[in-house]
Structure formats: structure tokens, C-alpha cells
Amino acid sequence: EKIQSVEIGLQDIENPLLETTVSLYLAKENEDQKQKGYHNMTDCDGRINLASNEENNHANPLVIFTPSGRRGNIPQGTTVLDAARMLNVDLDSICGGQAKCGRCQISPVFGKFAKDNINSEQNNLSPPSASELAFAKRRGLKPGRRLGCNAQIFDDVIIEVPEESQIHRQIIRKEAEPFPIEFSPSTKLYSFHVPKPEMEKQKSDFKRLCESLVAQELPDETDKLFKCDLGLIQKIQKVLREGNWEVTVAVYKNEEIIEIWPGAKARVFGLAVDIGSTTISAQLCDLSTGELVKVSGTMNPQIRFGEDLMSRVSYIMMNPEGLSDMSQLVRDAVNFLSSQLTAEMGTRPDDILELVFVGNPIMQHLFLEINPSELGGAPFALSIDQGITIKAEELGLFVNPAAKAYFLPCIAGHVGADTAAVVLSHNPFLSQEMTLIVDIGTNAEIVLGNEQGVSACSSPTGPAFEGAQISSGQRASVGAIERVRLNLETFEPTFKVIGNENWSNEPEYQKTGNNLKISGICGSGIIEVIGEMFIAGIINKDGVINGQLAEKSERIFQDGRTFSYRLYNNISVTQNDVRAIQLAKAALYAGCQLVMDKINVPRVDKILLAGAFGAYIDPKYALILGMLPDCELSKIKSVGNAAGTGARIALLDQKSRIKVENLVQKIKKIETAVEPNFQNYFVEAMAIPHKTAPYTELRKAVSLPTAETTF
Numbered sequence: 193e194k195i196q197s198v199e200i201g202l203q204d205i206e207n208p209l210l211e212t213t214v215s216l217y218l219a220k221e222n223e224d225q226k227q228k229g230y231h232n233m234t235d236c237d238g239r240i241n242l243a244s245n246e247e248n249n250h251a252n253p254l255v256i257f258t259p260s261g262r263r264g265n266i267p268q269g270t271t272v273l274d275a276a277r278m279l280n281v282d283l284d285s286i287c288g289g290q291a292k293c294g295r296c297q298i299s300p301v302f303g304k305f306a307k308d309n310i311n312s313e314q315n316n317l318s319p320p321s322a323s324e325l326a327f328a329k330r331r332g333l334k335p336g337r338r339l340g341c342n343a344q345i346f347d348d349v350i351i352e353v354p355e356e357s358q359i360h361r362q363i364i365r366k367e368a369e370p371f372p373i374e375f376s377p378s379t380k381l382y383s384f385h386v387p388k389p390e391m392e393k394q395k396s397d398f399k400r401l402c403e404s405l406v407a408q409e410l411p412d413e414t415d416k417l418f419k420c421d422l423g424l425i426q427k428i429q430k431v432l433r434e435g436n437w438e439v440t441v442a443v444y445k446n447e448e449i450i451e452i453w454p455g456a457k458a459r460v461f462g463l464a465v466d467i468g469s470t471t472i473s474a475q476l477c478d479l480s481t482g483e484l485v486k487v488s489g490t491m492n493p494q495i496r497f498g499e500d501l502m503s504r505v506s507y508i509m510m511n512p513e514g515l516s517d518m519s520q521l522v523r524d525a526v527n528f529l530s531s532q533l534t535a536e537m538g539t540r541p542d543d544i545l546e547l548v549f550v551g552n553p554i555m556q557h558l559f560l561e562i563n564p565s566e567l568g569g570a571p572f573a574l575s576i577d578q579g580i581t582i583k584a585e586e587l588g589l590f591v592n593p594a595a596k597a598y599f600l601p602c603i604a605g606h607v608g609a610d611t612a613a614v615v616l617s618h619n620p621f622l623s624q625e626m627t628l629i630v631d632i633g634t635n636a637e638i639v640l641g642n643e644q645g646v647s648a649c650s651s652p653t654g655p656a657f658e659g660a661q662i663s664s665g666q667r668a669s670v671g672a673i674e675r676v677r678l679n680l681e682t683f684e685p686t687f688k689v690i691g692n693e694n695w696s697n698e699p700e701y702q703k704t705g706n707n708l709k710i711s712g713i714c715g716s717g718i719i720e721v722i723g724e725m726f727i728a729g730i731i732n733k734d735g736v737i738n739g740q741l742a743e744k745s746e747r748i749f750q751d752g753r754t755f756s757y758r759l760y761n762n763i764s765v766t767q768n769d770v771r772a773i774q775l776a777k778a779a780l781y782a783g784c785q786l787v788m789d790k791i792n793v794p795r796v797d798k799i800l801l802a803g804a805f806g807a808y809i810d811p812k813y814a815l816i817l818g819m820l821p822d823c824e825l826s827k828i829k830s831v832g833n834a835a836g837t838g839a840r841i842a843l844l845d846q847k848s849r850i851k852v853e854n855l856v857q858k859i860k861k862i863e864t865a866v867e868p869n870f871q872n873y874f875v876e877a878m879a880i881p882h883k884t885a886p887y888t889e890l891r892k893a894v895s896l897p898t899a900e901t902t903f
Contacts, residue, residue, distance in 0.1 A: 253316070254348045256308060257281045258301070259470070259495045259667065261660030272298050272317075272340035272351055280712065280762075282358045282669070289341035291323035294331055296340035297357050301350040301496040304510040307503045308350075316347035352496040358669075368475050368487045368840070369832040371617065375482035378596070378846040379546045382409040383440040383456045386432055397429050401449075405441060419448040423593060428452060442545050442594075445846065450594040451545060460545045461485070461537075463530055463591070464839035466610060467522060467551035467559060468492060469501055469634050470658060470667075471804070473833060474529040475840050476537065479546065482844050486533045493521040494558065499655040500634045501554045505568040512563075519561035520588075527590040544591035547584060548843040549599045550835050552608035552635060552650075556599060560587075570866055572605025579853050600842060601853050604861035606650040611637040613838025614802050615859070616852045618831055620646050625797035628784065630820065631835065632657060632805045636780050639859075640787045640796065647791050649862035651783025656776040657805055659714045664763040666712035673713040673759065674808070676721040680728045683745040685721070685759055690714070710760055716808045721757075721765055722773055723813035726880050729897055730757060733879050735770045774878050777819040781882070782873035783864055784821050790862055798827040802834035815890045818881030824889045 255275050256263040262279045273296050276283035287293035304311050320328070321342045327333065340357075386404045389397065402418050410416065432439060435454025442451040442460060451460075464475040473489040497507045497518060508515055530541045549559065553574055557564040560582075566573045584595035600609035600616075611631065620627045620641045629639040634655045639648045659665035659672070666672050668690060675688035675695075686697040691708050694701035713721065725731045730738055730748065739755040742748045747758050754767035788796070799820055801811070811828035814820050820828070831837075841848045864870050876883040881890065890896070 253345055254308075254310065255279075255345055256310070256350045258350065258352045258499070259491050260353070261499050261655055261665075263661070266345060268346055269344050272296075272338070272343045272345060275345060276340060276351075276353070280664070281353065282666070282711065283340055283353050284357050285341060287341075291321070291327050291339050291342050294327060294333075294339065295357060297333065297337045297354060298340045298343065299336050299352040299354060299496070300338060300343070301352055303497075303507060303514055305350065305498065305503070306506045306510050307498060310348045310350065312348060312350045316345070316349045318342075318344035318346065350496065352493075355491065368484055369834070369837050371837050371841070373482065373841050374845045374847070376845050376847055377462070377479050377482070377546070377843070378445050378598075379450070379460065379462070379479050380443055380446075381440055381457060381460060381480055382443060383438070384408040386437045386439060388437055397432055398425065401428065401432070401439070401441070401452075405443070405449075410446065413446060416446075418443070420450070421594060424449060424452060444546075444596055450596070451592060459539070460543050461534070461539070462546040462548070462843045463533070463544050464548045464836060464843045465526055465529070465550070466613075466833065466836040466839055467526075467549060467555045468610070468803075468835075469504075469552065469555060470495060470499070470655070472522070472525050472529065473836050474526070474533060475836060475843075476533040476544075477840060477843055479844075484840065486536055488529050488533055490525050490529060492555075493525055494518055499660055500652070501552065502568065502652075504558065505554060505564050508563060509565050509568065515558075515561060515563055518558050522555070522559050523588055530589070530591055541590045542592040545595045546843065547589070547591065547595060547597040548839045549597060550609040550613040550839045550842075552610055552637070553602045553605060554608075556602060556609055560599075567605055570863070572863060572865070574602055574605055577602050577604075577856075579849055598842065598849065600839070600849075601856045603648055603856050603859055604650075605863065606635065606865075607637055607648045607861060610835040610838075611639060611648060611650075612852050612856050613836075613842070614834040615639060615646070615648075615855055616838040616841055616848060617834045618800055618802075619855070621855065621858070626793050626795070627798050627800065628796040628821070628823075629800045629802060629831075629834075630780070630784070630806065631802040632780065632809075632819075633803055634658065636783060638780075638783045638787055640784070640791065640793075641859075645791065645860065646858065647787050647860040647862055649783055649787050649864050651779045651864055653776040653779050654772075656772040657715045657719070659712065659718060662713065662718055662769045662772060663766045664712045664759075665718060665769070666714055668714045668716075668808070669711075671709050671711035673710060673717040673721075673763065675810075676713075676717055676724055676759070678721075678724040678728050678730075683728060683730060683741070683747045683757075685724075685747075687717070687760070710763065713759065713763060713765075715805055716810070718765070718769065718773060719809055719817060719819075720813045721759060722770055723816040725757060725765065725770075726816060726897065727894070731770060731880070733883075733897075735774045735878070735880055737767050737770065773817065774880070777817050778874050778877035780819050781821065781877035782870055785873045785877070786864060786867055786870055787862055788821065789869065790860070796821055796823055798829070799823050800834070801828065801830045802832070804833065806830050807832050812890075812894065815887065816881055816894060816896070818877060818879070818885070818887075822885060822887045822889045825893050 251268050252265040262281045264279045266275045284295035302312050324339050324342045406413050431452050431454050440453045440457040441449050444450045460479050462477045462479045466473045476486040498504045534541050554564045562575045579601045580599050582597045584591050584597050585593040600612045602608045623642050631637040636651045636653045670691035672690045673687045677686050686695050737755040756764045756766040758764045807830045
């Protein structure tokens, strides 16, 4: 009989070598990890079988919801709304499923998804019902949308829940960090007077414009010949006369006049965009002053094609025609952010004259509509690894057609421009201390070094740290448990929930929290509760939940052939959840160890945690679980959205673009997928905090269990 534990988490692992490692390690697990016999019917990959304990077949189709990552087998004919409720997916509805409110709108995703072994086809759902058609006629439905209360599931399908259909909207935690930036933008405004044409002096309007610009604003650029595109030539005469020969021009790098307005114009804007695999953030800056004026973010809509990067590469391999759609989705998201931000400023998207983009290599390829298939296997060849500048209109962006879009260079096949941006904002080449920078996401980017040299790699952690594919997991939104503490004697929990600043045992919590529905646990919460379970002795070094403690506390209960810990009502931490976190943290630690070995350093002096997740996890619990190598706790700091900060630096300081392109060339690249030692590091890191690492600094601050216990 097949041992299901061999497949734990493999759908989230992007490293082929790591897949083999996980298989070798987990094949040694005992029969408690077998799929059959689970009373709560939770499979080892986090899938909930609500249909039966039998093997999945067409009578019990698999449904996967994005962006939550919730999945399960449900009885054939179940509506999408009912399936969402069974799987605790956040899908709104207030009309009792009568196709009246329209709040349960969903977007089915069609195609072949090799990583999930799904062929999601249109006829896997029921045709639109009479009620749906009547609703569409009465109130309208966006193309591709269905009403979840009427759409029935007949075969395996992937369902996207749009943001407007979610009761608790995803919180995009990518705030901009204050950062000193030398202000020297590529695009500058100049307002001046242009002489009228004269019969005696036959000069074109454009030539007189250029001469006036040099004479009045750029005296050091004598005899400068400015470039311009056809769009500017077509409107220059009209603008000059509308402004009564008073105009404002935007000049790019003192080489090209890219826009012209009649009269005086005080402000234009730039947009710094961080394209993450899960979320996209944008920072709107005033190019006249350097001021950061607005920040916003949204979910990356490509998540419907897979939560991790290799799922998206796999989708393109199986569905080559889908490349254009995937590219357009993320461009639409950027267009949404540019429109939203400029509207909040009382201006328009065509006032955006410059953009800077950072992202991992696969995201960057997909945004540029470059097939990323070569990044799916060794030697992980990039299409291009240098910084490039493209006209925004070539990308179909809703900004000024003449706007310039600059893309930071990628470092290696799986170390991207986002990591280059992190290095730009927190340059380890300037530090004497051995500095480890970790940007934790579905794919962790790792940078280590000091003034003597810097190395970088990536490690495939998967989406477990974001709460995805954890039995009660969810991404950060109102109602998610984000902080946890356990009583070491009684195992009773106290916790904090997003949307309430108080701990659950505080009087103020009872006053303010009663109306707040607790819906699940997010990444920071799952890290803390497993860390607390380890400290309390509920799980041992191997991550096994001690079933003997069920006699001591009702919080620990038998859950099929294993045991689980009940955190709150129906929110529990299962044995499979612990395994999923072990897999993710082992991959992260192994990547850190690999890069430490490559530059021959036994320890690090300080650790910088970048990214949204890094900003919200407690460093103590990151060390307790063994996510990171040992380090003095006071030397572990969050640097927030460092990639976004780097993008903003490149937007506001044109010299920084040359700087980052030079820095990238100095970084030593390491590909974890072809490093044989990665396997050994991964297996040792599966233990909590680690099989052999002593964690001396951590033990100075935390009393770790010492006895080696087997359950």
C-alpha cells in the first residue's frame, strides 16, 4: 500500500533535489502517516476529504480554492458555495443561495495543472442556471464569473474567490519603510517660455523648444540634441499655442523629451512596484520632490494558476497558450494599483511618467510575457540578467504612454531582481559583520556576506509559512489568529487575532472581540503555536505530537491515527500541519547552511528579515523552530519590504541603477537544486530546532526541552 507521507508537501516544493530528499526522509515515517483511516479525513497534503475515506474518483471531485489554498474532495453535485463552507473558505453570501445578492461570485480557472494532477475544464461545473442567467441580465456578471450558490461541481476544478467576494479581505502587509534616499530622478520637469516662430528665422517648433530648454534650464547642455517620439511631435504645436508659448516638459536622463504640457505643471509621479508571487505592492512617489505619497497592494491574481512558482511554470508547460493570459493578469493588477493610487491623490494615471519593477525571475519573465519554462530545470537559464528599460505602452500599462519602465537585473535563475533590490537597500558589502538577509515567501531568497564578499541563493519553502495548506490555515486577514502563547502546565492557549489588539485573556478582548469571528490561523500564528507546543513538550524534537498528554488535557485529542492540538473551537494544529512547517523550515535552514558553507563561515553576526512575513514573525520563534541559523536574538531585525524600498531607491536615484547592476555582478550565485549537500542539510533541519546544531545563543534566552523523548 502506498505510503502517503512520501507525498507530504511535494506540491509546494520547487527544488527537484529537495523532492527526492523529502521522499527519502518521509518514506521512513511510520504508518500513522498513511492516508487511509484518518478520522478527520485530512490527507497529508492538507487536503480535506469531505466525501469519504475511499480513493478519490469522479464521484468525489477535488476542488481547490485560491487564494486561500484550501482544497478538499466533496460530493459530486455540491455547489461551489457549499463546498466553500465545508472547507472554511471565505466566500460571502447573504441571500441564502437564491442568486439574489451576487456576493458569492467566483471565477473558475481552466487548464491542465500538472502539479496538482488536475484537468480543470469548463464542463466540470454545471452550465449557468436560469437563476444565474436572470441575475446576469438584471445586474450583470463580469466575463468568466459564476454565482457560487448555483454553480455545481461535477469534476476536479480550481476556483478563484475574487477579493470583492471575500468577507474578510486579505491584508497586504507591504508597507513602505522610511529610508534616506539621495534624490536624483531620471525624469525631471522644466517650465519655460518658447519664442514664437518668425518668417526671418525658419526654425521648427521642436528646435525652438529645445533651444529654449537649454538656454533657460540646462545651460551646461549647449548644442544638446534631444530625442523625442512621434507622439510628442504630433502634439507639440497644439500644446505650444494652447499655453501661449509657456510650456512644461518632462525630460528623461537629460536626453529625451517624453512629455509636454501647456503652461506650468508642478507634479508628476513615479511608481515603484514589487511583484511578489503572492502579493503585489506599489509605492507612488512625487518625482518633483522625492516624496512617497501613497502605498497600496493587492493579491497577485496569478495565484489562481498555482501558489508556488513552479506550479505556474508547470501550467505554462502544459498550457503554452496561457502565457499571454498570465502576463495580462499581473499587468491588470499593476493597472489597478496605478489607477487606485492616482485617484486617491486626485490626479490621473497618465501623470505617472516612470516605473521601476522588481520581482523574482519567474515573476519578471511572466510580467514581460517571456516563457519561463527554461527556469523550470537546470541550468535555470534566464532570458536576460541585466537591467532593462521599456516604454510603458509596450506593456499595455495604464500610465502615460511615454512613461519609462525600468526592471532591475536578476542575480541568477532563482534569485531575482527583488533580491537585487534588497541588496541595494541593505548593502552587505558595506558591513564588517557577517550579515544574513532572508526574504521569506513561497520561495525564500537568502543573501550572506560582508565587505569581503557576498553570496546568494534561493530555497523553496512553499506557501505553508503564509498559512496555505495548513488544515486551519489562512492568509493574513481579519479573524486570523496571529499570536499564540501556551500555559506550560495546563496547555491552555491565549492568542491575538487580527482585528483585535488585545490578548484573548484580557478583559478588553471580551468587550471588543465577541463580534469578531475567528476564522483560522495565519503564518505568524502557526509558527508561534508550534514553537509553544515544542517548549511545552506537546511535540518532541522530531515534531511528533505526544498522544499520552491527551489524558492530561482535552486540548490534545486523537485525530485518526495521530494526535492534534485544539487551539480554538474547530481550529486545531494537526500532525500534518507540524510536518508541513517542518518541511518549509528545513528547506529554509538548509539554504542558509549551504550559503554559509560556500563562504566558509561557522556563524552569522546578524540577521535581517525582509518581506511582509519577516516583519510579522517573532525572531524568537523562528529560532525555536530552527527556521534560521543560531544568532543573538538582539541581532535579528526586520527590515520590512526591503525589495520595495530598493525599487523606490532605483526610482528616485538614477545613479543607483548603475550601482545595483554593478553589485549584482559581484554576488556569487549558488543553485540549491544542484548542490548535493542540500539533502543532508535538509534532513538534519527537519528536527526542532535542529538535529545537531547546538543553538547556543537561543538557549541563553529560551529554556529548550533537553530530554530526548519518543512518543
